[in-house]
Amino acid sequence: MSSEKREPLPSGTRLDYYKVHKLIGSGGFSLIYLGEEDDSHDEVAIKEYMPKKFGGRDREGRLTFVNDEARDKFYRGLRLFFLEAKALAMLRHPNIVNVRNCFLDNDTAYLVMDYQPGKNLGRYIKRRKGGLSTRFLMTVFPPLLDALELIHNAQHLHLDIKPGNIHIRPGGRPLLLDFGAVYHLTSEGKKKAQVITPGFSPIEQYRGITKVGPWTDIYAIGASMRTCIEGRPPPTATERHAKDTMVPAVEAFGKHYPRHILEAIDRAMEVDPQKRIQSAALLLKALNRDPSRQRKTG
Structure with missing residues (x-):
């Protein structure tokens, strides 16, 4: 129809x-x-x-x-x-x-x-052509990761995280929307994905062979963060799987953003699910890491 x-x-x-x-x-x-x-x-x-x-x-x-x-x-x-x-x-x-x-x-x-007033992150990125600030990233994504940890602890996956499904309320307070693709994890954790969003869905959603898990949503968060910076979606996971020509965020944007945040984005967007940051809590920890404190103690 x-x-x-x-x-x-x-x-x-x-x-x-x-x-x-x-x-x-x-x-x-x-x-x-x-x-x-x-x-x-x-x-x-x-x-x-x-x-x-x-x-x-x-x-x-x-x-x-x-x-x-x-x-x-x-x-x-x-x-x-x-x-x-x-x-x-x-x-x-x-x-x-x-x-x-x-x-x-x-x-x-x-x-x-x-009903919540506010703006759609996808449309906001398009209008601003990317280049959103470190402060914006750290206002929006840590609360979303906290929400994602709750979803994952309840044995659900979102499977359609992207800027178009993130609503920004006044003051930058984010809301995760559209649970139409949500998936309840079984003991096997296998799923043939119904919803694919090029640039934001990792390789395991396309293939239905590898297990999906919390790391699947982590890729989409990393891709959403990169889109805030770059102003356009990353290459598709199938393109990256065939030949990964995507310049790592630490190289592409190192002059304008803290290194530890860009490293976290790159680790969240690893093509191989096993090399990726595995949970919302771990990605949150990587984003909140204080490099200056680490230098003093280490």
Whole structure:
């Protein structure tokens, strides 16, 4: 089903305890609305599972599918979306978007979140053409790593971290968004990735052979940090795997940023998952390292 036929819900639509005001965003798997909660009158963001590849909605509001295979994929994805959304509703962290509710309606699923004013990091980088300051990096990414550690400790992976999924509230306070690709780790930890974002997804997400794990999200954080500096996404992991021509951050940006931060970015972006920084806590430690103190003591 083409994205043109993915009709958004009209303004005034009632969903559970909420009223839809207007469409404010869309992605490959969802439509996002600004809405209002009946009791509190709080503004909320309502995310509707509506993947443009598998299904759509006609003007009468009925779900439509190109064929039976698309219908099957839609409902398989719907089940995963709902189960993971319920699990995510249990996560509470100041830098993870707060999930208020999750419910089924209109033959699909809805995720209700706090609405937060601010700007999208992806658009901000584009507008500034990169060159974001050390202070900005250290305001945004340590809190995100703290949030990521909580997600990983709950046996989840985000698997779609990128500047477009990072929301910057006033004062630089970050929020990690869009858990549409979230994955619950099994004992094997293997997954054929559903979502690939060139430049931010590491090699194990493409191949589905190597294990995914916390280190998979770490690569995406490193790539997001590098994009803040460089102003464009890094080369894809498949290109780097074939022939890595990407200049290390310590060489490319050493005149403008502290060496220990650039080293941490390079270690987070190792092509080989085993050589990469393995956890959010370890990357946070590397970023917070005080080189001057180390020189004195070492």
